[in-house]
Each structure stands twice: as C-alpha cells, then as structure tokens.
Amino acid sequence: MSIHNSINTGKEITLTIDGKVCKSTFGKTIIDVARENDIYIPTMCYLTKVKPIASCRMCIVNVDGVDGNILSCQEKATDGAVVTTQNSKLYTERQNIMKLYNVNHPLECGVCDKSGECNLQNKTMEFGLEEQPFTTRDQHRPVENWGHVSYDPALCIMCERCVRVSTEITGDEALKLHFGGYSSSIVNTKIDKNYASLGEAAAVCPVGALVDTNFKYRSNAWELEKIPSSCPHCGGGCQMSYEVKHDTIYRVTNNFEFTSLCGAGRYGFDYANKNVVKDSKAFTKAVEAVKNANSILFAPQISNEEAYILQKIKELTGAKLISPEARAYQKFMRAYASVSGKQLYSGTLRGISKSTAIIIFGTKIYDDAPTVKYHINMASKWHRARVAYMHPLEDIEMKNIVTQFMKYEAGSEEAVSALLVETLLDGIDVPKDVKAFLDDLDIGNLSAESNIGEEELELLRKSLLKKSGFSLVVGSDLYAHPRAKQIAKILALVEKYTDFNVVCVPPAGNAMGVSLICELDDEVTGSTVGYNIEADFVLSALGNGDLDMPALNQQEGTLTTNDKRVVPMNVAQSYGGYVLNDIANALGLNAEYTIEYTKALPIDKGFRCVEFDTLPDYFDTIGMEHRGYILDEREVSIELALEEVAEFDGFDGAVVYMCNPKEQFSAFTNICEPLRTEAFLLGSSQFATATKLKDGESVSFVVDGVTFKRVFKIDTSMKGTIALNPTYDMELSTPLVSSYRFNKVEIQKIGKLI
Numbered sequence: 001m002s003i004h005n006s007i008n009t010g011k012e013i014t015l016t017i018d019g020k021v022c023k024s025t026f027g028k029t030i031i032d033v034a035r036e037n038d039i040y041i042p043t044m045c046y047l048t049k050v051k052p053i054a055s056c057r058m059c060i061v062n063v064d065g066v067d068g069n070i071l072s073c074q075e076k077a078t079d080g081a082v083v084t085t086q087n088s089k090l091y092t093e094r095q096n097i098m099k100l101y102n103v104n105h106p107l108e109c110g111v112c113d114k115s116g117e118c119n120l121q122n123k124t125m126e127f128g129l130e131e132q133p134f135t136t137r138d139q140h141r142p143v144e145n146w147g148h149v150s151y152d153p154a155l156c157i158m159c160e161r162c163v164r165v166s167t168e169i170t171g172d173e174a175l176k177l178h179f180g181g182y183s184s185s186i187v188n189t190k191i192d193k194n195y196a197s198l199g200e201a202a203a204v205c206p207v208g209a210l211v212d213t214n215f216k217y218r219s220n221a222w223e224l225e226k227i228p229s230s231c232p233h234c235g236g237g238c239q240m241s242y243e244v245k246h247d248t249i250y251r252v253t254n255n256f257e258f259t260s261l262c263g264a265g266r267y268g269f270d271y272a273n274k275n276v277v278k279d280s281k282a283f284t285k286a287v288e289a290v291k292n293a294n295s296i297l298f299a300p301q302i303s304n305e306e307a308y309i310l311q312k313i314k315e316l317t318g319a320k321l322i323s324p325e326a327r328a329y330q331k332f333m334r335a336y337a338s339v340s341g342k343q344l345y346s347g348t349l350r351g352i353s354k355s356t357a358i359i360i361f362g363t364k365i366y367d368d369a370p371t372v373k374y375h376i377n378m379a380s381k382w383h384r385a386r387v388a389y390m391h392p393l394e395d396i397e398m399k400n401i402v403t404q405f406m407k408y409e410a411g412s413e414e415a416v417s418a419l420l421v422e423t424l425l426d427g428i429d430v431p432k433d434v435k436a437f438l439d440d441l442d443i444g445n446l447s448a449e450s451n452i453g454e455e456e457l458e459l460l461r462k463s464l465l466k467k468s469g470f471s472l473v474v475g476s477d478l479y480a481h482p483r484a485k486q487i488a489k490i491l492a493l494v495e496k497y498t499d500f501n502v503v504c505v506p507p508a509g510n511a512m513g514v515s516l517i518c519e520l521d522d523e524v525t526g527s528t529v530g531y532n533i534e535a536d537f538v539l540s541a542l543g544n545g546d547l548d549m550p551a552l553n554q555q556e557g558t559l560t561t562n563d564k565r566v567v568p569m570n571v572a573q574s575y576g577g578y579v580l581n582d583i584a585n586a587l588g589l590n591a592e593y594t595i596e597y598t599k600a601l602p603i604d605k606g607f608r609c610v611e612f613d614t615l616p617d618y619f620d621t622i623g624m625e626h627r628g629y630i631l632d633e634r635e636v637s638i639e640l641a642l643e644e645v646a647e648f649d650g651f652d653g654a655v656v657y658m659c660n661p662k663e664q665f666s667a668f669t670n671i672c673e674p675l676r677t678e679a680f681l682l683g684s685s686q687f688a689t690a691t692k693l694k695d696g697e698s699v700s701f702v703v704d705g706v707t708f709k710r711v712f713k714i715d716t717s718m719k720g721t722i723a724l725n726p727t728y729d730m731e732l733s734t735p736l737v738s739s740y741r742f743n744k745v746e747i748q749k750i751g752k753l754i
C-alpha cells in the first residue's frame with residue numbers, strides 16, 4: 001500500500017538544486033523534487049505520508065532572489081528556481097535548532113529504546129554537537145502508560161508527527177498537542193480504549209518518546225535482523241518487516257514514511273507454529289487422508305502458492321475444494337465481471353485517498369479492512385471528501401469522517417444496490433437493457449423495503465454533483481447474501497458506466513488470491529481434510545490438528561492484496577515439520593520448494609510468470625511502491641442478464657451480525673498475546689429488551705453449524721436490535737462461519753460460563 005500523497009502529474013518544470021538540473025512537475029514541494037533527484041535535505045518533522053507539518057525548520061533552503069530562508073517541505077518548487085540546500089549559514093542555523101532540541105532532552109542514548117534509529121541522535125552527531133550548551137530547570141514529567149505504547153514527555157520534541165498520523169492516517173484523532181512552553185506535551189484523549197493504532201504513532205516518532213510497551217528494554221535495534229514481508233491478516237497485505245533475534249520475532253516495523261499498519265499487523269506477529277518436528281507417522285496418515293478425501297476444506301489464511309498446490313491436488317485426486325468465504329467472493333466477482341467486462345474491480349486504495357466523495361456500502365469497514373478505512377480518512381482530511389456510509393449499523397468510530405449515514409434494513413442490500421445505482425446513473429447514457437432495468441425499478445417500494453428514503457438519495461445525489469473524483473467501497477456483507485449475484489451485477493453497472501473508483505474489499509486473509517487460483521466448490525461431501533479448519537483429518541498451523549503445518553510467518557510465498565498486488569512474504573521463524581508441498585510431492589507433484597509455484601500462478605487470471613526470488617520489495621525515494629507486481633487486467637465476456645429485484649421478507653426482532661472487533665480477524669490473531677480480547681455478544685439496551693437479556697447473562701446460539709457460547713454485554717454506544725458477534729475465537733471452526741453476516745438466531749439462556 002502506498003499512501004504517498006504528494007505525487008502530482010501537473011505541468012513539467014525545471015529547476016536547479018545545488019547546481020543540479022532537476023526536472024519535475026508543478027505542485028511538488030522543493031523537498032519532493034530534491035528527493036526525486038537524490039539530494040539530501042535534513043529534516044526532523046517531515047513525514048512524507050502526511051501534509052507538511054512545518055514545525056522543525058531543519059529543512060530550510062535558500063532560493064535565489066528570495067530573502068531569508070525557505071521551508072523546503074512546505075514551499076512548492078517553481079520553474080526556473082535556483083535552490084541552495086547547503087551553505088555555512090544554513091549549517092549554523094540547523095546546528096542551533098539541534099542545540100535547542102537538545103535542551104533538556106537527556107542524551108542518555110545507552111538506555112533509550114530508540115538508540116540506533118533515533119533521528120535526534122543522528123542529527124546531533126551530523127551537526128557535531130558534543131555537548132548540551134543550554135539547559136532549563138528540570139521538571140518531573142513521568143512516563144505515561146497508554147497500553148500498547150508508553151509516552152515519555154521528557155523525550156518528546158513536539159514534532160507533531162504522532163498527532164498528524166492519528167488525525168490524517170488512522171483518523172482516530174486520539175492524540176492532541178498540549179502547549180505550555182517547556183512543559184508542552186502530547187495528550188492521549190482516548191486512553192481508556194487501549195488504543196492499538198497508537199502503534200502507528202510510535203512508528204513515526206523520531207525519538208524515544210513513544211515506544212511499544214512490549215518491546216521496551218528488550219533489545220537494541222541494531223541486534224535485530226529485518227525480514228521484509230507482508231501482513232497476512234486481512235486482505236490488505238500491508239508492507240512490514242519482522243525484526244528477529246535468536247529465532248524470535250521481537251517486533252514488527254514498516255516503511256512508515258509511505259505505509260501504515262493497523263494494530264493487528266503491528267502486534268499480531270506471535271502466531272508461529274513453534275517447536276514442530278517431523279512426525280513421519282502423522283505425515284503418512286495425512287498423505288492417505290488427502291489422497292482419499294472427497295472434500296478438502298481450507299481457511300483463507302493461505303499463500304497463493306499453497307492455494308495453487310491445493311488446486312493441483314484437486315486436479316490429481318478429484319477432491320472438491322471448499323473455502324466458503326473465498327467461494328462467496330469468487331461467485332460475487334464472477335457475476336460482477338459478467339457486467340463490467342473486467343475480471344476484477346478497477347479501483348485502488350490510492351484512488352480512494354484521492355477522492356472527494358466516497359460511498360461505503362455493506363461492510364463494517366474499520367473492523368473489516370483497517371487500511372481501507374485509513375484511505376477513506378485521508379480523503380476526508382486532505383480533500384474534505386463527503387463520506388456516505390450505507391449500513392444497518394451506525395459505527396460510532398466512523399462518526400468523525402462520515403457526512404451522511406444511510407441506515408438500511410439488514411437483508412435489503414439488493415434493494416439498496418438498485419436504489420444506489422439508480423441514483424448514480426441518473427443522467428448517464430446507458431444501453432437500452434440497462435435503461436429498461438432502471439426504468440422498471442419501483443423506487444417507492446424499494447425505499448419502503450430498505451428504509452432508505454428518497455430524500456436521502458436526493459441528498460446523496462446533490463452532494464455528488466458538486467464534487468469530482470468518486471469512490472465506491474463495497475464489502476463482505478454482500479458476498480454471501482442470498483442475492484449476491486444480482487447485487488454484484490447491479491453494482492457492476494457503476495464500474496461500467498461511471499468514473500467511480502470501485503473497490504470490492506475481499507474478505508479475510510488471502511481470499512482474493514484463493515478465489516483467482518482455485519476452482520472452488522459449494523457442497524462438502526464424503527470424507528474431509530481440513531487445512532486450518534475443522535474436518536475429519538486436520539492439517540493445522542495452529543498446532544491443534546492431526547498434522548502440523550507452518551503458519552504464514554514461517555513460509556515463503558505470496559499474497560494477493562486488496563490493491564490487486566501480488567506481494568512476497570518471507571520466513572520470520574523457523575519451522576521443523578512437514579509442509580503442504582511435501583504432501584503434494586508424495587501424491588505425485590514435483591517441486592522442491594513451495595515457491596517454485598510462484599511462477600506457475602495462473603496467467604489467465606492476471607498473475608505473471610516470475611520467480612519468487614526476483615519479486616521486488618521496496619519503496620523508492622519518492623514513495624512509489626515496488627512490491628511484487630500488480631495483477632494484469634483480464635477481460636471477461638459480458639452477459640448482462642439482470643433480474644428483477646426480488647421481494648424481501650425482512651428480519652423481524654433481534655438479529656446477530658458476525659463481526660470481529662478491531663485488530664481481530666482469525667484464529668491466528670486470536671493467539672497473539674498483545675491483541676488478546678475477550679469475545680462477547682455485544683448489543684444495545686434495545687436489543688436486550690427485545691431478547692429479554694440482561695447484561696452479563698450467558699447465552700448460546702448456532703450459526704453455520706457452529707455453537708457460540710457467549711456472555712451478553714450491553715454497549716451503550718449501540719442502537720437498534722442488531723447485536724455484534726465475533727468469530728475470531730472459535731479456533732478451527734472460525735472459517736466455517738461464512739454465511740450472510742446478519743442472522744436471525746435462536747438465543748438460549750444458559751448457565752454461567754466459566
């Protein structure tokens with residue numbers, strides 16, 4: 001994911017920096033142009049992924065014909081400018097700034113966690129400051145424990161980077177500046193939430209003021225080996241590095257200038273299947289089980305290469321391949337493609353962050369795909385984007401960026417799609433059959449069914465009129481809907497006939513890769529083998545099956561991200577057991593290593609014939625992403641065949657929505673200690689009244705054959721009669737829960753849960 005915001009494709013300009021002729025485009029800052037041309041300008045507060053902070057003044061330069069110093073991070077480069085970045089006056093001024101920074105910032109780097117990667121330490125040496133010439137009276141400013149992160153105000157240089165990422169990137173707006181001369185500090189206004197995206201703030205902190213609590217005093221930065229990889233938890237595949245010593249992952253870091261991680265990516269790294277040795281008896285049984293299996297079930301937490309191996313096994317043995325979430329997404333995208341003519345949606349995350357109007361539909365986006373939410377937030381902060389959020393549940397954590405919440409009845413997504421498309425295609429020339437479909441819609445009836453009023457749609461339409469650059473973000477609520485195919489076709493009209501940047505956010509894990517690589521089936525039959533899922537014979541990376549498998553941080557391979565990028569993962573922790581490739585080889589396939597299949601991934605689905613070891617994995621100096629490759633676009637034949645919108649019966653009474661809390665996605669995030677959180681059935685007081693439940697009562701209910709035993713909790717911030725039920729804690733049963741996310745369940749009261 002690249003979230004570099006300053007790339008502009010304006011008019012060409014030529015300027016001279018330190019005697020070097022630099023060509024660029026209008027709209028970029030002097031520092032951007034300098035970096036494009038490998039010219040170094042020192043900074044303390046600059047952070048590429050946010051708007052210029054302009055608090056440090058270290059980036060000063062001189063421009064011929066302009067009096068005084070110019071902040072290169074803020075000033076736009078102009079055609080013909082002659083810029084000087086280094087001279088003795090600039091040096092002295094920067095040195096003075098560093099002297100001021102060092103007032104009362106104890107240079108006790110030997111005991112500081114940031115030592116070795118601290119910008120203050122580096123610049124202090126760069127500007128030859130061997131002593132602290134000024135001091136002020138010391139004040140007692142105790143370290144504050146903010147949960148995942150601790151804050152030491154005595155080390156804080158008030159650069160504001162942390163505040164900016166909390167506002168412009170994660171959007172939680174938890175961190176604020178408190179001005180007070182030498183007692184100025186950063187205030188965490190959401191301390192009670194044990195706020196995991198603070199990790200993002202700690203990552204960008206240039207000094208040791210914000211540090212990860214779990215990493216504190218554990219290792220020096222330079223003792224850790226950096227292993228570049230990609231986060232496998234949601235479909236984001238965010239760029240990350242595992243930092244490892246003695247076969248233990250100490251922390252996860254990222255290229256924070258250009259990318260961001262959510263709390264799951266940053267803290268959910270300790271899920272390796274450890275201390276496994278080769279159990280040849282279990283392996284023989286596994287080979288037999290796979291050979292004779294009628295159905296192979298698997299969770300979407302799997303690499304592209306493993307998905308390919310399973311497809312090859314299917315071709316060898318004739319077994320069905322069952323991966324319910326990926327299958328739902330596959331069917332949805334195939335129906336979508338049959339109207340759009342393209343295999344995948346054409347939208348990108350960068351397209352979202354550049355939008356001035358965004359519609360979110362059918363997803364609890366912050367919980368489902370944090371990085372997508374970050375891009376929506378960027379659009380809101382950088383372009384004052386209007387954000388219309390269509391969902392049956394109002395997410396209070398989105399309140400600060402949502403400009404229009406459109407609440408619809410759970411189950412009425414087909415009617416909502418039709419209303420939305422009718423609104424967005426208003427005034428656009430469409431072929432006769434599409435026009436006939438739109439003309440036949442009974443808007444009054446659809447509005448009544450869905451509860452989306454015509455005046456709400458009118459407001460949405462009007463707000464779009466004043467804007468340009470639109471995004472539509474749709475998600476998991478739609479994929480397993482009983483009318484998913486028809487919903488997909490209706491929404492694909494937006495892709496086909498408008499300029500919307502449409503993103504159909506894939507569900508958990510590598511569901512997109514699986515959906516492209518495997519011919520999946522619907523019905524489980526006969527004897528079953530499960531890979532990280534309940535079955536007759538279980539291959540498990542969770543360490544609780546019949547044969548152990550490596551977790552994704554113990555494997556080389558690739559993932560396919562929601563930005564349609566194929567990105568590499570590398571081995572962060574050793575693994576001593578058998579892998580899926582061994583089983584495949586025992587069945588007659590022939591590859592020494594799993595990554596031999598990287599180059600065999602299906603070209604007709606957009607993959608490329610490239611060796612794993614040649615996949616790039618870096619961001620260049622201006623923030624362009626060179627990680628793996630982007631799937632090639634594939635055209636698909638069009639068969640419109642839109643049906644009439646079906647009548648919708650509606651749910652009455654209490655409904656349960658399958659939704660994991662923030663930072664939890666699967667059985668793998670569940671076993672990561674820093675993310676530990678108890679799973680409750682969460683509902684409003686209204687839900688409690690409707691179901692006659694009291695806060696703290698234990699209940700049981702069944703979804704997709706999985707029995708949930710939960711303590712019910714009233715959440716006073718919630719409204720309505722839909723409760724939230726997480727699935728991440730159900731171990732091997734977690735991937736079984738994959739039907740339409742809203743369920744009318746029979747809730748039984750049971751005795752106290754231990």
Ligand code: SF4
Nearest residue numbers: 156157159160162205
């Ligand atoms: S905590 Fe770190 S990032 Fe935040 S203002 Fe202080 S020094 Fe800057």
Ligand code: SF4
Nearest residue numbers: 231236237238262265
């Ligand atoms: S869980 Fe998703 S959003 Fe979070 S770091 Fe991982 S891939 Fe990115």
Ligand code: FES
Nearest residue numbers: 054056057059073
């Ligand atoms: S980098 Fe320009 S003011 Fe800090």
